Amino acid sequence: MAEDRLYNDFNHYLRSLYGCRVQKIPIDAGFTCPNRDGTKSTRGCIYCNAYGSGTGAFRQGVSISEQIRQAKSFLGRRYWARKFIAYFQSFSNTYAPISVLKQRYEEALFNEDIVGLAIGTRPDCISDDILALLTSYQEKYLVWMEYGLQSAHDRTLEFINRGHKVADFLQAVDMTKKAGLPVCVHIILGLPGETKEDMLETARLVAGLDIQGLKIHLLYVVKGSGMENIFKRDEYTPLTQQEYVDLVCDVLELIPPDVVIQRLTGDPRPEELVAPLWARDKMGTINAIKTALKERGGFQGKYFA
Numbered sequence: 001m002a003e004d005r006l007y008n009d010f011n012h013y014l015r016s017l018y019g020c021r022v023q024k025i026p027i028d029a030g031f032t033c034p035n036r037d038g039t040k041s042t043r044g045c046i047y048c049n050a051y052g053s054g055t056g057a058f059r060q061g062v063s064i065s066e067q068i069r070q071a072k073s074f075l076g077r078r079y080w081a082r083k084f085i086a087y088f089q090s091f092s093n094t095y096a097p098i099s100v101l102k103q104r105y106e107e108a109l110f111n112e113d114i115v116g117l118a119i120g121t122r123p124d125c126i127s128d129d130i131l132a133l134l135t136s137y138q139e140k141y142l143v144w145m146e147y148g149l150q151s152a153h154d155r156t157l158e159f160i161n162r163g164h165k166v167a168d169f170l171q172a173v174d175m176t177k178k179a180g181l182p183v184c185v186h187i188i189l190g191l192p193g194e195t196k197e198d199m200l201e202t203a204r205l206v207a208g209l210d211i212q213g214l215k216i217h218l219l220y221v222v223k224g225s226g227m228e229n230i231f232k233r234d235e236y237t238p239l240t241q242q243e244y245v246d247l248v249c250d251v252l253e254l255i256p257p258d259v260v261i262q263r264l265t266g267d268p269r270p271e272e273l274v275a276p277l278w279a280r281d282k283m284g285t286i287n288a289i290k291t292a293l294k295e296r297g298g299f300q301g302k303y304f305a
Contacts (some may be wrong), residue, residue, distance in 0.1 A: 006293045007252050007300040009215075010262040014085075017142070023081035024118060025071040028090040029104045032059030034125065036091070040163040041042040046226030047160065047188070047219060049272070055070075055090070060260030064107045072113065085142065086111075087118040092132045094121040102133060109141060118184070123147045123172035124164040131179040136181070144213065145176050146184040152202035157193050161226070164206075177210050184213030184262055189247050191219055192230065196247065203251040207259075207304055214255060215263035218244055218285075221274040228274055229247030238276040245288045249298050264289055 005012065014022035034040045044050075057067055068086065075081045086108035094101065105117060117137060126145075134143050149169045151157055157165060176183050189199050206214060221227045221238065230236045239247070248264055249265050255261070265285050273279060293299060 001189070006298070008257060008259060010260055014083075018083050018115060020082040020113065021080055022083040022085060023075040023079055024085045024087040025068055025075065026087050026089040027064055027067055027108060028055045028062075029088055029093060031091045031093050031095055031305060032047040033095060033122070033284070034114045035122075035161070035163045040302065041161055043161055043226065045160050045162055045193040046230070046259075047222070048224050049224035051224075051272075059139055064104060065111055068111045068114065070106060072111075083113050083115045085116040085118050085144075086114050087120065088118050088159065092121045092125045093119050095125045098129055098133060099128055101130065105133075105137070105151075109137065112248055115234075116140075118139075118144045120146040120148075122164060123149070123169040126172050126175060128175065131176060131181065135179050135181060143181055144184050145181050146186065146213075146215070147176075148186040149202070149206070150186065150188045151191055151194065152200070152205040153194070153198060156194055156198070159192060170209075170299075173211065182212035183210075184260075185209075185211050186215045186217060187251075188217045188219050189244060189251070192227075192236050197210070197249060198252075200250060200254065203254045203271060206227045207254050207256060211259060211279055213260045213262050216248055216251060216261070217263065217266045218279055220266060220268050220276060220279040222268060223273040223274055224272075230274055240276070241278040241281075241285060245285065245292050249292050249296065250290050252300045253302040254300050254304060255300055256304050257299075259300075 021179055033044065036042060036044050036158060072084060108114060109117065119134065137143050150160065150162060152166055155166050173183055187202050187206065218239065221231045227236065252261070266279065267282060268279050270280055
């Protein structure tokens with residue numbers, strides 16, 4: 001990480017590899033989730049609604065190639081992006097037969113200016129065969145595995161109906177590292193029942209692993225989720241913007257300086273967001289985090305040992 005930067009951000013990382021602006025393209029590939037299809041549950045995690053983080057585009061007949069074409073046009077104009085990473089984001093993107101995974105990954109990869117894959121999935125939806133398939137693309141493409149840990153506490157994972165334990169996550173990271181693939185971990189700040197120390201324990205667990213990327217998310221309440229019911233019963237109070245900013249700074253100071261920070265907060269759909277309403281102001285929150293780090297003399301890795 002350069003000395004003049006407060007954290008090791010994803011844009012600089014990608015520009016160092018490709019010499020230009022690189023943008024992720026979120027892909028809806030029509031997958032589901034064992035926490036939705038009845039294998040483990042039908043309710044999903046309590047912070048998700050039936051759409052998960054997806055758009056439903058694939059089931060509406062919009063092919064992966066067409067999703068990429070539309071996104072490239074928009075992102076090229078807005079950010080002057082010249083290269084792109086196909087980010088399989090919706091639900092669990094390793095939860096299908098190998099033949100299906102291969103067809104959908106390769107449909108994305110064989111589009112012009114796609115330089116890599118990012119595969120978002122659950123730690124209990126991975127196998128050596130899937131990892132071998134993804135590893136086979138590394139000669140020509142950048143490939144990242146993204147695992148949702150969310151919390152380092154099994155009691156929290158049970159409460160949010162996550163459907164796996166911390167041990168499953170640790171095993172998935174170990175398998176992925178043995179396969180030679182970089183790992184990005186997702187954590188959520190503000191989960192029900194968690195204290196500041198609980199959240200920092202999650203950061204410390206992540207900091208002690210051989211991972212290459214981290215995404216930090218705010219727990220926000222969306223329509224149609226289990227959290228909406230909890231919120232409406234006055235059983236949950238979301239973090240304030242200042243509380244979240246301070247927590248992100250605390251987390252960053254614990255994370256090794258070479259870990260790439262891929263996200264500092266989430267992107268709720270405005271029409272789905274119930275609370276907190278300040279979550280709509282993504283850039284305001286990011287700027288507040290940068291300002292807070294400067295004011296406290298903080299930076300990524302300050303307290304990493």
